[in-house]
């Protein structure tokens with residue numbers, strides 16, 4: 001990541017994200033300045049499709065005192081046809097161009113694309129008749145799929161090289177760095193997946209039985225034993241530090257399930273000679289993003305893929321480790 005940072009100046013990355021999503025989805029973003037915002041550093045953009053304004057978003061992307069310290073996309077207005085355009089905001093903490101060259105980590109670039117995926121889902125899905133069909137009604141085990149899928153565009157070297165230019169020399173990031181990155185990205189993929197399976201299994205099994213008889217540490221150990229790549233350390237009590245057990249309760253699996261869906265959706269983009277084919281992207285937008293929750297996610301996915309969801313793309317991705 002040290003090698004890569006000089007190629008990820010914040011402003012270039014943001015412009016790259018805007019260009020790529022403009023090309024894919026046929027929208028454009030217009031910066032506006034005459035609306036009230038909660039802090040002077042917040043940028044506001046209107047989203048246009050041709051002459052038509054279809055939504056508005058706010059970017060609050062740099063740290064400041066007492067601000068939220070993670071990264072999230074928040075829906076501010078759930079759009080509905082003829083009554084309100086959708087509005088959303090990104091709250092993140094990326095390096096600030098005010099303080100210097102603002103070089104991002106690779107994982108921060110990934111986060112920006114991820115959160116922008118949520119934001120676009122809100123922009124495109126906020127035009128239905130009922131408010132319940134916006135993000136409010138979208139299944140939890142699908143809602144991370146569009147965001148995780150948008151990350152894929154930075155894993156594609158030709159796409160990344162369009163905006164990853166050295167902040168001093170302007171040179172695109174060398175192909176050699178990207179092949180290193182690809183290998184590094186695959187390291188411990190099996191282990192990470194099993195770790196997610198441990199968490200997903202734990203979260204379900206703590207909630208699917210009578211709590212009176214539940215021995216949480218015993219169940220913890222038994223769960224670890226089912227996934228042999230992840231070591232269990234006797235005498236430890238990870239469950240006490242598993243924050244998602246509140247809030248996510250039994251459905252931690254949604255992260256992994258959304259990833260399976262994201263890989264499968266993305267496989268459609270990989271069938272063409274470029275993943276920037278606007279025809280595929282527009283169809284994805286129309287069939288998967290625009291309907292919100294008007295249909296079950298499984299049907300939206302099938303509408304786009306022309307077949308039911310499959311594990312093949314996910315399995316291929318797992319198989320690629322180390323090659």
Ligand SMILES: [Zn+2]
Nearest residue numbers: 114118144147
């Ligand atoms: Zn997310």
